[in-house]
Amino acid sequence: AIVEGTEILTTKKLAKFALGTYVISNIIGLLLYPILGALIHIAGYKSMTLLVILVIVWVIQYPSVNQIGDQAVEMALPHWIPTF
Numbered sequence: 890a891i892v893e894g895t896e897i898l899t900t901k902k903l904a905k906f907a908l909g910t911y912v913i914s915n916i917i918g919l920l921l922y923p924i925l926g927a928l929i930h931i932a933g934y935k936s937m938t939l940l941v942i943l944v945i946v947w948v949i950q951y952p953s954v955n956q957i958g959d960q961a962v963e964m965a966l967p968h969w970i971p972t973f
Contacts, residue, residue, distance in 0.1 A: 903965035910958035917950040 896902070925943050928934045 898964075900965045900967065903961045907958040907961035907965065910954055910961065914950055914954040914958065917946070917954065921946050921950070 925939070925946065928939060929943075
């Protein structure tokens with residue numbers, strides 16, 4: 890039974906969601922890593938604060954955002970759809 894106000898998951902919706910998360914992940918990486926790299930290597934800022942910022946960006950960009958996309962792709966495979 891479909892609950893009112895909910896959507897049916899489809900392979901297309903999951904694939905579209907995965908693509909969106911990969912785009913966000915890539916934009917974060919393309920914008921922030923060069924800036925941080927320039928600050929560290931060119932400008933010579935080597936501090937614990939900058940290291941913490943780099944770690945926070947990495948934790949958000951790769952393990953969080955990118956893995957959400959990976960899981961959406963995996964769930965979009967036909968054998969998962971009937972379990973929802």
